[in-house]
Amino acid sequence: MSNLPVQEPPAAPPSETGVPKPGLTTALLQFPRNLWDSIFRHPLPDSDLGAAQTSFSNFFLHIHPVKVHRNTLRPLYTLGLGVMSFVTFVVLTITGILLMFYYVPSTTQAYDRMLDLRGSVAFGTFLRNLHRWSAHAMVAIVFLHMCRVFLTGSYKRPREFNWLIGCVLLLLTLFASFTGYLLPWDQLAFWAITVGTSIAAYAPLIGKKIQFLLLGDQAVGQEALLRFYVLHVVVLPALITLLVAIHFWRIRKDGGLSRPAEADLPAGGQPLRVEIVSGPAAGKRTFGLMGFVRGPFTKTGNVPDNSVYAWPNLLVAELFVFVVTVAALLVVSLLFNAPLEEPVNVLHPPNPAKAPWYFLGLQELVSYSAFWGGVGVPGIEVALLMLVPYIDRKVSGVGKWFAKERFLANTLFITFALLNVIFIIIGTFFRGPNWAMVSPF
């Protein structure tokens, strides 16, 4: 464990080796090189070790561990859904910031700004499409990511808290999408938010207060638009960014992605704990922080295991998911225009007035029972979801899709998820005027 081959930092201060007093010309001549070296402390790596060091000292890359487990890289295990969620979030942030340059959260101007975006702003239509479809995609992908984590049993010890953060992130994603829904200030937006906030009002005791807090008024209007705007562009993105950071950090601290127990035990049956032993190097060498990290996976040295270097294996996989996700979003945004309906007409609700699609399951339930659909069922579902790692304490079946040991849990989860999806489909396609059953065909 001790004979860790550490490469000397290549960018040694030049003052010790070069000319004692460099002249201005030399400084100028060396400027590009010096600037480059000051930014990138390592040259492009030509060995695994160099790659590890480069990523370790790079702000953007040091989020990766030096080595990752092979199981993490199996495309069919993760389906890349976590990275995909993050990519959509990044796309949303960038397009959102660009859209902010044109948008005014005012009831008299918002809709005109939408028309301007569509008509005369360069790339305006495309920006809006990209933002809109990415938002929908993010909701769907985050949900699928949760399904993946559940169905592989990855929420179990020691990842309970990360699951909790993930659940909060799902709720925040829904809320961010919901707040953005109002901003175009067209009929679709206005009535969807009217329906959505009315669902919130069904909560006992505090429902009306929550609705008022959201709207700043008795009905959707200028106050609501401003509140939704601030929530949408400042509060929620900041919260999501913070929680995503914690989410990522916890992945590493909890020992990387989940995997089956047998995957950790290579042929030699090596112990998994890192031990720092004394040896010839003891006392002479200082270990990087990396060396002291204890945990089920982070380790140093050439312990035979099922891990590979994160650079290039993980990096390439992530880049691939990134590129494919962005490509898909771009294509969808090219083909389909984001909807923009009539300007708001407070006196003329569309029939039926529908919430955004991800809340249509709730609206469908609300049509049966206001309390149970609006508060009871979703409340219980969210509570169960969040508590599940603290209820289901068995650690068997982790790291495998549809593990036999988790038959009951998986069946329950799939049932709930499918029910929600079915209600959303009914609400979206099978409900016509007066919320009557219609056939979409």
Added chain:
Amino acid sequence: MKLALAIASAIILIIHGIVFYDQFFHQWERHQTAYFDQARTQARNDAERAELAGRSPKIEQIIVTQFGENRVDRCSTCHLAIDDPRFKDHFEPLKTHPYSAALGDVQRNGHWERRHKFNDFGCTVCHDGQGRGLEAAYAHGEDEHWNDPLTGYITQAAWRKDFQPHLKGKEYMEANCAQCHTEENFAGTPHVNRGRQLFFQTNCYGCHKIDGLSEGTLAPELTEAGHKFKIDYLWESIVEPRANLATSFMPKFNLNDEDVKSLVIFLKSRRGVNYAETSLARYRAKLSPAKAEITPEAALGLAAKTPSARAADLASQGKQLFEDRACAACHKLGDKDGGIAPDLSFEGSLKDEEWLREHFRTPRSRVPDSIMPAFRFSDADFAALTAYLESGHPPQNLPSDGAEIFKTLCSRCHGEKGDGLGKTAFYLDPAPRDLTKVAFMNSKPEERFLRSIKDGVPGTSMPAWGKVLSEAQTQTVLRYVKTAFVKEPQRALKEHTNVPAANPNPSSRDSIAQGERLFLQRCAGCHGLKADGKGPNSIDIVPRPRNLRNRWFVNNLSDHRALASILYGVQGTAMPSWIDYGFTMKDAGDLLNYIRSLNPAPRPADKQLASLTSGTH
């Protein structure tokens, strides 16, 4: 993996290329380039050529601030030649906007000068469309989410195919002219004028309110109809009132296409805002709505009538009124028949003066579910109309043959086949009885039908025909109904001898409360929580459940008939025999007490008031 990444990267590069291509090139740039090219060939001197050389494609816009909310009209980005007279023979979009003396344009020294300058008016003030749009489909309002497509030029794809040909034509733009040119007989807006006239002639004003024009309350307000609705919706609502709202009781007026078009254009001109008015003027108009500038008389071009009191011939004044107010748009009188409301040919003989006058003032005071609007005429007008109905129409010599009598008097409501589907049937509530329903017709005694014919059914549109028919004629017509429609021979009636003539259960607070409980449990599903006959199940039931708040009907109903109907049901209708569900005579009595408590007999004070008001003419 690396290969996959490489391929994916190549693909995303290509997609980026497509995105840039898609977003960079605009149709309007091509139009502008074409304009510059053609203008250059037509340029006469170097100065013009130099001026053109300095121009490159850019978005043109006119910001209009004088007409309501600020407008941004970018139409001239494509329609670059609207003010360039050299392009008058070109094709759109590079065509000169026509000059027209009718629009006030004048020719000076061979040059036209516009009355409505584009820099002041923009384009959408007159043409509608979406000023901010730069793609033809959006700018012209072809998108179904845009309420005002280019008026008279663009019909949206979602509009009904059979209406689309009607909805094109320059005349639709008159609706926009009328935003400023509000004069009643402005020569430039003949369709708006005609529409306004029709609004009064077909009695739209009786039900619909338009600020400053009418005060109706029965139907949706139309003050902002032009702002809220597209012209296809307006057309459809006039031609097929029930197309959008299945429960609408708006009559189907049989107007010709030209009149419908005028009405649509008139309604489209009602936008609730009027550029020609200041907000102060609008506020003043609102403060004194009674003194509306345009009265129905004025709209019809009549001199305001002063009731020249008793000396004048009331009846002929009434006749004049009847014609001016277009009562025959709904009612029948003589050979004029609107096909919506009852025949008034015998009204003077069938109804007494008090009934007529009260019904005029508030139709629902006598027929609680009547759709007739309460016209705000003066008392003198009502008196004249009453006099006209009473005087002019003594009973004609009615035929003695049953079939003929039925055809003349009954078939307009009960239908020629006696199936209760006469042409006015849809507008009558309660609906005319289906005389072919054997189960009902054979379960009631002869006297009941005779009485209904002779005395009418209070609270409904069935009048007391006994006032114009002799006893023999009544018998004949009933016999005709029985033989022609019922067909089956009369069976022996079940006499409910145990049902007493009067309610054995005296009315008391407890009895009424118990009746209400029972009602809410057993009856409200069909008769409604408010007992108005409009419960949730009522929609599927024919004939409709009785409105038990119909004071005139309920107060005329004998205890015996009511109790028998509750306990033993009404054959041929959805009313079940409640005795089978465990009702006792006491339950029925409680229910009846509850129903009676909803329909108090008119208090003496009311009667006094009624006689007072009716005696004032």
